[in-house]
Amino acid sequence: MTAGSAVPRFLYGTAWKEVRTEALVRQALDAGFRGIDTANQRRHYLEAAVGSAVAAWSETGQGRREDLFLQTKFTSLGGQDHRLPYDPNADPATQVRQSFASSLEHLRTDYVDSYVLHGPSSRRGLTTEDWEVWRAMETLHQGGQARRLGVSNVSLDQIATLHGGGTVKPVFVQNRCFAVNGWDHAVRAFCGQHGIVYQGFSLLTANTHVFAAPAVMGAARRTGRTPAQVVFRFALQVGMLPLTGTSSPAHMKEDLACLEFELDAEEVRAIEACG
Numbered sequence: 001m002t003a004g005s006a007v008p009r010f011l012y013g014t015a016w017k018e019v020r021t022e023a024l025v026r027q028a029l030d031a032g033f034r035g036i037d038t039a040n041q042r043r044h045y046l047e048a049a050v051g052s053a054v055a056a057w058s059e060t061g062q063g064r065r066e067d068l069f070l071q072t073k074f075t076s077l078g079g080q081d082h083r084l085p086y087d088p089n090a091d092p093a094t095q096v097r098q099s100f101a102s103s104l105e106h107l108r109t110d111y112v113d114s115y116v117l118h119g120p121s122s123r124r125g126l127t128t129e130d131w132e133v134w135r136a137m138e139t140l141h142q143g144g145q146a147r148r149l150g151v152s153n154v155s156l157d158q159i160a161t162l163h164g165g166g167t168v169k170p171v172f173v174q175n176r177c178f179a180v181n182g183w184d185h186a187v188r189a190f191c192g193q194h195g196i197v198y199q200g201f202s203l204l205t206a207n208t209h210v211f212a213a214p215a216v217m218g219a220a221r222r223t224g225r226t227p228a229q230v231v232f233r234f235a236l237q238v239g240m241l242p243l244t245g246t247s248s249p250a251h252m253k254e255d256l257a258c259l260e261f262e263l264d265a266e267e268v269r270a271i272e273a274c275g
Contacts, residue, residue, distance in 0.1 A: 004113035004147030005069045008035035009236065009259060012252075013201060013245040014050055015039070021046040024247055025053035029062070031252035037174075037199075037243055039073035039118055040103045042083035047072060048106040055108050071114035071172075072103045073152065074133060076121050092129050096136035100145070114172055115146035119153035126161050138168040150174060150199075156186045163194055174199035174243075179207045180275045183238070192239060200235050201243040204228055207274075215270035223261050232258040234271045 012028040014021055014037060025036060036054070039045045050070075058064055074096050077088060086098035104110060115137055120130045140146040150172025151162060163169055173191050177184045177200035184200070191198040210216050211227035219230045232255055235242040244255045263271070 004111065005034075005066060007113075007197060007241065008033070008069050009241065010232075010256060011035040011037045011069075011071070011199065011241060011243045013037045013243040014046070015044045015245060017049075017245075017247070018046060019049075020247065021049035022053045022056075025050050026057060027249050028252055029053065029057045029068075031249060032256050033252070034063075034067060035069040035071070037071045038107075039075055039116075040085045040099045040106065041073065041075035041079060041118060042085075043075075043079070043081040047103060051105075051107040051109075065109055069113045070107055070109065071116060071150075072107065072112055073116040073118035074099050074137065075118040076129070076133065078121060079118055092132040093136035093139075096133055096140070100140055104145070111145045111147060114148045114150055115140060116150040116152050116172060116174060119151075120158055124155075124157070126158060126165075131165070134162065134166060138166065141168050148172065152199075154187070156190055159187060159190060159196075163190075163196070169194070170196060172197050172199055172241075174201060176200075176202045176206055177235075177240070178202075179210050182275070183235075183272060185272075188239065198240050199243060200240040201245075203231055203235055203240075203242055204244075207231065210271070210274045213271075213274045215267065215274055219263055219267040219271070222267075223263070225258075225261060226254065229254055229258050229261075230263070230271070233261065233263055234268060237263055237268050238272065 012033040038047045038050045040047050085102040086095040121127050148171040151170050152174035175184050188198045216227050216230050220227050232242050
């Protein structure tokens, strides 16, 4: 089975961009991003606009679909509004198939590099519905259309249960990452032990207070970088795959420039202790 495009070191996230989605994805691609995160959840995403941006970018000759890492998500009824990508009365497996087919149409592709369950249906544990959804996602993976599988918005207990019971193991976990919770240390540790890539989102917006922390400010002064760049670089060095959702072309370039410098070990330890 083809593995799909290589996993990039940074993802561009497309939530909450609405009519600006296509233009911003084009800007991100022009800036150098090669990984795009979206979802078939009209409540927060405009997935079809991502497909339009990728098509327009490809037509310029700057690259091909195969050069990109495209990740989208299945969102259950509880996370949707009235604009559904599937029949609300269908069984969960049918909803997955319908949503996935819609995603392929939106993204103008015949496969995705990563297909993510957009959170379990319950805050605790995994329900029968969650397992039906995951089995349907496994079928898509086994058929080659979903090259990798992942899950978002999960607790340690939930990812451990899914990893233990899934025939196809999740390759990705995508969580909102809070410094006050040790940067999701327990989930990250589980991911590290089991070869799962931890995708961190809201690294800046959920942690604005750490910008003024001595550990971050000191690293910013030493490296000549911004506090935001220091946070993203920290994320990279502790093994995260960070997401950025910036709408600023200048910040897009600054975010990617995080790949060009390093923090020392003591700086990483100090930032990890920020809360």
